[in-house]
Amino acid sequence: MALEKQTEMTRSDTDALLGRHETGVLSLARDDDPYAIPISYGYDADDRKFYLRLVSTPESEKRAFLSSNPDARLVVYEEDEPTYRSVVVTGTLVEIPRDEMTVEHVEQYGDAKRPLFEIWGESKPDLDIQLYELRAENVSGRHIELSDRHD
Amino acid sequence: METGGFIYPERAYAQVAMSASEEFTFVCPSCGESMAVNPAMRDALVDNGCVVCGASVTTDAFSPVDAPE
Numbered sequence: 030m031a032l033e034k035q036t037e038m039t040r041s042d043t044d045a046l047l048g049r050h051e052t053g054v055l056s057l058a059r060d061d062d063p064y065a066i067p068i069s070y071g072y073d074a075d076d077r078k079f080y081l082r083l084v085s086t087p088e089s090e091k092r093a094f095l096s097s098n099p100d101a102r103l104v105v106y107e108e109d110e111p112t113y114r115s116v117v118v119t120g121t122l123v124e125i126p127r128d129e130m131t132v133e134h135v136e137q138y139g140d141a142k143r144p145l146f147e148i149w150g151e152s153k154p155d156l157d158i159q160l161y162e163l164r165a166e167n168v169s170g171r172h173i174e175l176s177d178r179h180d
Numbered sequence: 181m182e183t184g185g186f187i188y189p190e191r192a193y194a195q196v197a198m199s200a201s202e203e204f205t206f207v208c209p210s211c212g213e214s215m216a217v218n219p220a221m222r223d224a225l226v227d228n229g230c231v232v233c234g235a236s237v238t239t240d241a242f243s244p245v246d247a248p249e
Contacts, residue, residue, distance in 0.1 A: 055216070082232070153210055
């Protein structure tokens with residue numbers, strides 16, 4: 030199969046893909062040290078904000094990367110042959126303090142899947158669960174249509 | 181003067197205003213998160229689950245904060 034040229038997705042199609050999915054890969058960096066983890070998110074297409082629950086323990090590597098408002102990148106993709114689609118979001122990860130929680134936040138986080146707490150050995154009350162918004166500065170969607178022609 | 185059970189408008193307004201701003205203490209039965217919430221936030225938490233851990237919650241997770249004397 031030959032690869033067709035990659036084309037940019039419309040905003041509507043990009044938002045639709047982000048709305049169809051609940052998980053992606055979040056990437057952070059500290060100097061030359063990268064860090065990437067699968068996360069679940071809730072997506073507000075109007076404001077282009079992503080709502081994430083990030084779980085850590087006092088010894089976890091994750092905390093070291095969650096400095097004040099780090100730059101972040103989120104990738105969401107899907108394969109639906111013959112079409113491959115991906116969205117890359119770049120932006121700033123901002124922690125939401127408990128005392129700034131609003132009804133809208135509760136509704137948005139209600140759309141985000143709960144983290145798989147079972148991954149950690151600790152019980153939930155012993156885990157550090159922080160709430161973040163990924164405020165998108167750029168959201169870019171691409172799709173590729175595969176063809177059956179042979180070159 | 182007998183009121184015959186009549187509630188003065190001012191008093192009725194105060195009761196409504198008080199209930200609109202009355203706070204509850206929410207304690208998630210799953211993760212233990214505790215926070216003060218108003219009625220709107222309480223309803224949102226019951227509809228959407230604990231904002232911190234995502235667990236379903238019922239009105240049993242809320243207790244009214246005692247009004248000051």
